[in-house]
Amino acid sequence: MLAFFGNHVLEQGDLCVYSGSIIEVLGRVGVGEQAVRSTLTRMVNRGLLQRKREGRRMYFGLTPQATAVLHDGRNRVWRQGAVNDDWDGSWTLLGFSLPDSWKRQRHDLRSQLTWSGFGALYSGLWIAPGHVDVSSIVAELGLAAHVKIFHAQADQATDIELMIRDTWDLESIAARYVTFDKRWTAHLGADTGDDPIGTRLLLVSEWLGTIRTDPRLPARHLPPAWPARAAQETFRKVADQTEEPAARMARELLDTARLA
Structure with a gap:
């Protein structure tokens, strides 16, 4: 749900989206209507979404709290990236x-x-x-x-690479990047077909899930050929490939209104 709002609402100011549109888009990636409705309600209760009724239709938009969360996520995804080459020690x-x-x-x-x-x-x-x-x-x-x-x-007596291995599960982090890279490499250069909006939603959701537990450890203290670099390159290529088709489909598909 956060990926959906990050993709289609975050940069649109006070835009809000009809619940039926949200249900349709998330249905394209296998999320059922009841799950969507209950998630929307929970997010309203947690102060992440606000509602606006127009006639018999209910629209949902971002609160300042959710906007801050999504801007933080966007910074992590597009600016910081998954590879930490500039650690200052x-x-x-x-x-x-x-x-x-x-x-x-x-x-x-x-x-x-x-x-x-x-x-x-x-x-x-x-x-x-x-x-x-x-x-x-x-x-x-x-x-x-x-x-x-x-x-x-750290003091010179501290073995940083050993500390990193003891503190973080590097094998699990690496495995998530490898899995992501293998899954999405198949989409490079492929036709997004009739569902670019669903493809991009899955892409961003899975990338956020992949980087969520990655602390961006200093690259020079990680094993050789750390897979985050290749996975990030694949993510960005598929993201570029799907950006315009997904945006065009969103303009055609989403029923929106203004919160104000």
């Missing part, structure tokens, strides 16, 4: 201690840290390459009193 460390009963808060914090590139160095000490500003995440979760953040460099 610094690390961000975050230590936390939460009451045992705070299971939800612990889960939310770990999820946000993972997306921000952190891995668990120890149970309550997480680390990420580079200077990562997570103060807003901590504040939004209401955990500022339970978290300490540091920016530092």
